[in-house]
Amino acid sequence: MYLHVGQLLQNQSDIGMILQTLFSFSFIIYLFYAQRIQAMTMLRAVEGTLRKVKGIRDKGRNTSIEAVKEAAEDDYDPTPEVERFLEHFFIPPTSLDPAGIVGKMGQLLNVRENIFEAEVRAMAPKASDSEVNNLENLLEASLALNVYYKVIRHFYLLGKRTMNIYVIMQIHMILPMIVREIEAYSRALQAFRDGTPIGDSVGPLVAARLMHGHEWSDVAKDMVVAEVPYNGRTLVVTKAKGPGGSVGKPGDAIENILNGRKGRKKVDAVIMVDAAGKLEGEPTGGIAEGIGAAIGGIGVEKHKIEEAVKKHDIPMYAIAIKQDITHVVAPMVEELYTACDTAVEIVKRMVDQRTKEGDTILVAGIGNTVGVAQ
Amino acid sequence: MISRMTDAGPQAPMMSLSWVNLAVVVVLGIFSLLFLWLGFQSFGGENPDQGNLYIVVGTAGLAAIGYMFFRTKAISSQKPPVEKAEVVTILECPSCDLKRVRDFQRGDYVYKSDESCTRCEGTMTITGIHRKAEPKKKR
Incomplete structure (x- = not known):
């Protein structure tokens, strides 16, 4: 066989000559057009992804319109309002002068939240608070999908127009990661439309497991708190107010709890439970313990929590429930559901080992509480 | 941003x-x-x-x-981008400890209790909602 293949390139036979010519011709073409061929191949990959993303984006838009129609009054077509919502944007404050940027960011985020809530209430005035929260989350997921689609399309069209390999490469290199995020958001559509718990709900679910059956009260915007006796200690458990989709204001809640205990026993420890991104190879639902404020997001709530805890000089422990990015906003998988029960046991063990009888421990379940009441 | x-x-x-x-x-x-x-x-x-x-x-x-x-x-022949997840609801009766699993229905949420128990007079409480375990893909 090797002899045969070798013979193909010899000029003695007719076929050898033809192949030699073809080989030389393709070599010359490749010499001059290699980069263009590579760019075309990459563009084609981006094009395929763009088609897929467009399908997901359209699905998100249609799901949002249908969900708003269901929750709104009869014969109301929310399409123009939903389309206007999907184009909404957020301009972060300048970081040229970073002093006070957290406050500015917090103020802008509050305005954004209020505007979103008002928009949804205007579209669906008869919807309950939980429904409004779920619709808000659904529209935000659709908005994110719309932005992903437009950014990929931007690079695709720009690359196609300029045939500049560096423009095309930028999007092609990060495409696998983006696609995972887009798929995660597309799964969020189902979760927020139906109101099922998502991967990020593990924190609130752990808190709910601890506080269920005890009297609760509001402690900050969309946040609840309950005092739970446990092994001679008092657990002050807080989470976002469910079952509508909301992350609440855990920073405000923790600040209010710590500052509002005048005349009562001060908090001796803070335990935060939250979902955390897992690395490839780690199991979904794996639990790790650590130190610090277990909370994601832009950082406004984290800043408030750290400031409050520092002010009162309280040790802060963290419990992270590991999950893949595709699980975070998708309906909760069984591994995460069972991990919540394990996390409850870990919270109890931590309380037993790190505090003494008579202590007060603040337990905060961080995350979106969609589908989880208290 | x-x-x-x-x-x-x-x-x-x-x-x-x-x-x-x-x-x-x-x-x-x-x-x-x-x-x-x-x-x-x-x-x-x-x-x-x-x-x-x-x-x-x-x-x-x-x-x-x-x-x-x-x-x-x-x-x-590409499949639809993302398939619909099948979700189940777990209900427990606090009176007789009966545990039941059924398909998720819109309006279900954890710690909702408005479904009567099929064994006793009690009211069942939803204690969990999660996705059905997906069969592992063959390589």
Whole structure:
């Protein structure tokens, strides 16, 4: 066989000559057009992804319109309002002068939240608070999908127009990661439309497991708190107010709890439970313990929590429930559901080992509480 | 951070290279058949070695066409982007400890209790909602 293949390139036979010519011709073409061929191949990959993303984006838009129609009054077509919502944007404050940027960011985020809530209430005035929260989350997921689609399309069209390999490469290199995020958001559509718990709900679910059956009260915007006796200690458990989709204001809640205990026993420890991104190879639902404020997001709530805890000089422990990015906003998988029960046991063990009888421990379940009441 | 963009060009990307693929398949097919024919001619004649070469090249051409068709089929028969997740609701009766699992219904949430127990007079409480375990994909 090797002899045969070798013979193909010899000029003695007719076929050898033809192949030699073809080989030389393709070599010359490749010499001059290699980069263009590579760019075309990459563009084609981006094009395929763009088609897929467009399908997901359209699905998100249609799901949002249908969900708003269901929750709104009869014969109301929310399409123009939903389309206007999907184009909404957020301009972060300048970081040229970073002093006070957290406050500015917090103020802008509050305005954004209020505007979103008002928009949804205007579209669906008869919807309950939980429904409004779920619709808000659904529209935000659709908005994110719309932005992903437009950014990929931007690079695709720009690359196609300029045939500049560096423009095309930028999007092609990060495409696998983006696609995972887009798929995660597309799964969020189902979760927020139906109101099922998502991967990020593990924190609130752990808190709910601890506080269920005890009297609760509001402690900050969309946040609840309950005092739970446990092994001679008092657990002050807080989470976002469910079952509508909301992350609440855990920073405000923790600040209010710590500052509002005048005349009562001060908090001796803070335990935060939250979902955390897992690395490839780690199991979904794996639990790790650590130190610090277990909370994601832009950082406004984290800043408030750290400031409050520092002010009162309280040790802060963290419990992270590991999950893949595709699980975070998708309906909760069984591994995460069972991990919540394990996390409850870990919270109890931590309380037993790190505090003494008579202590007060603040337990905060961080995350979106969609589908989880208290 | 979200940056605004203006709409540029067509909304949906087109299959701009499909006619190129078709032309390549046709040309490759013609040459492959020609080489195979030449191969069989030479194989029975005076020069069987050259016949082997023709057959190898012709078969390689047909294999390349098969691969291209395989690729095209894989793209055209793509599954929907993301499949719907099947979700189940777990209910428990605090009176008789009966545990029941049923399909998720809209309006269900954890710690909702408005469903009567099928065994006793009690009211069942939803204690969990999660996705059904997906069968592992075969490699």
